[in-house]
Amino acid sequence: MTKIAVFASGSGSNFGAILQAIERKELDATVELLICDKPNAYVMERARQAGVDSFVFQAKSFSSKEQYERVILEQLQSKNVEWIVLAGYMRLIGTVLLTSYEKRIINIHPSLLPAFAGKDAVGQAIDYGVKVMGVTVHFVDEGMDTGPIISQQSFHVQGDMSRSVIEDQIHFIEHELYPETLQQLFTKKGVHMVNANERMEE
Template identity: 50%
Template sequence: MSKLKAAVFASGAGSNFQAIIEKRDLACEIALLICDKQNAGVIEIAKKHQIPTFIFSAKEFASKQAFEEKIVSELRKIEVSWIFLAGYMRIVGSTLLQAFPGKIVNIHPSFLPNFPGKDAIEQAYQAGVNTTGVTVHYIDEGIDTGPIIAQESVAIYSEDTEETLKKRIQEVEHELYPNVINQLLQQSEG
């Protein structure tokens, strides 16, 4: 039986993408990277691992619907079943949501519902709270409002800097996300 195919959407350096593709027993094939930044570090990681990449610039399309239709077309060509967001800095619109209902998952660097949206680590650090965390959740029309799949808390220590906190959060992300992806894929096949 062939493995399910998944796409990863990313906009940045690609540390979660790297963690996903390096998981030894990953229950799917990462068949495509979708990236909206021409110079994102994640593109080099994809090249190194020989993963095809679709790079787009939103400005080249008339609307969000237009670029999402193009993305859906690319995903359908290679029969992608799941989408995993890994630092994709765009809000997913209804075109993608309708094409992949219940099959788009995101990782967010906070213990949702606390600190949704951009700069979640900075938000938590500035708020002076004792804990934050990592959340894996389904995508819906809101910003980090979809149903939560898994969470893990991360303590914020008095000696922490934003950078040390970010490093600890990423360590949790890199462990949690690939494991949750496997659980979801196994449940969907079972």
Template identity: 50%
Template sequence: MSKAGPIRLAVFASGSGSNFEALVKAIRKQTLEAEVALLVSDKPDAFALTRADTLAVPSVSFYPKQFPSKEVFEREVLDHLKEADIDLIVLAGYMRIIGQTLLEAFDNRIINIHPSLLPLYPGKQGIQDAFDAGDKETGVTVHLVDEGIDTGTILAQEKVVIDPDDTIESLEEKIHAVEHVLYPEVIQTYIKKLQKEYA
């Protein structure tokens, strides 16, 4: 972290990659002082890879099931992260649980964004769970990643009101709009914290 030049991020994404694109745009607007050096996807048909091509960000993708174990898969990913000189991993709709290989290599340097007010509704369906429960509010949580599912130290949260006329689609849009602003801000703050610690 004490090296010269911008902090190099690897963004992990399994889906459309809208948060990935929001991070790249924040960097280009100079509100996030970093560089997205690599996009990693566990789904070779993910639209995030198309976004990476459009945004001229290097990318790699894998079929995890082709590896004999999670450890072997993560070692392969780790080789690419080392080759790209990555400082910080940012999960953006990455639907796999991070294992010990990456957790140990990037201790306190993996950040996730989750569409609920954790500890409420961890897991894959945070938006749907809050909607189905009839809650009046939900939100977005940015947290560090540990060995649990959405259990790491919370860095920031922002509430989102669920209006009576909201559909699941309109609620998703509201959540994503908050994510695209909150995530770059929290990452920027965390980078500054890391830089002080490693200085």
């Protein structure tokens, strides 16, 4: 069983989906720790209700990214965490964690990367007027949503779809695709890298 830590900054819906997949025995993992940079984020309450230990920090309390990442690394090592799973974590990962968890840090992003990286990907896609949108799971590197793609799933945007409907569809895909992809990663030696609009195959 793979020991993971989830990093989140917001409501934690993907954190919740991961926990539910574990409970359904669809994901062979344990969430050893939640790392959060927002003390008032709702994900903290989700962790409390699920009995998951959490570590919360405020970046402004540290002199540098390296300093707070070293503190985080100590927390991860104390729990023997094997993989880092980003789920709405709104900070770039720095050298300390990238080096310690090379090719073992995963992120989910609400667009078909490399299109619409960064903040408000949904808004970017709507403003551009795309007819196909989707979700990407990728390895994390030093850039913003630039790491190698692992899996993607797309859907067609209908003309009458509001932003809230689009976001609901993206969340639905995220909550299925992320646990499925993680399970693939944790149970296979190799990773089937997919092209845009494909799903990772069983």
